[in-house]
Amino acid sequence: MDAGMNEVVVGSTGSVVCATVPQSAEADARRIVAAVNACAGIPTAALEAGALAKALDLLTEAYADYQARMPAGWVLETRSALRKIGKVIP
Numbered sequence: 001m002d003a004g005m006n007e008v009v010v011g012s013t014g015s016v017v018c019a020t021v022p023q024s025a026e027a028d029a030r031r032i033v034a035a036v037n038a039c040a041g042i043p044t045a046a047l048e049a050g051a052l053a054k055a056l057d058l059l060t061e062a063y064a065d066y067q068a069r070m071p072a073g074w075v076l077e078t079r080s081a082l083r084k085i086g087k088v089i090p
Contacts, residue, residue, distance in 0.1 A: 011017040039047060067075050 008019045009017045
């Protein structure tokens with residue numbers, strides 16, 4: 001494959017399952033390994049059904065609801081503390 005070209009993985013139905021962005025093979029391998037490890041224990045059918053995106057949406061909604069119930073000062077202090085330890089919260 002030519003340098004700078006994207007590679008794709010095509011599923012059994014002929015649809016594109018994933019695509020790479022131009023970068024080094026080592027970076028691609030690290031990203032794939034990280035993704036596979038992060039999904040350990042999650043059934044393939046659940047991944048294919050978008051379970052992670054749905055779970056993230058539910059967590060985001062729950063966090064927003066939780067924030068709405070807390071005093072404004074607490075929310076700002078929590079965001080500040082999480083940013084200091086490297087966690088990004090919108």
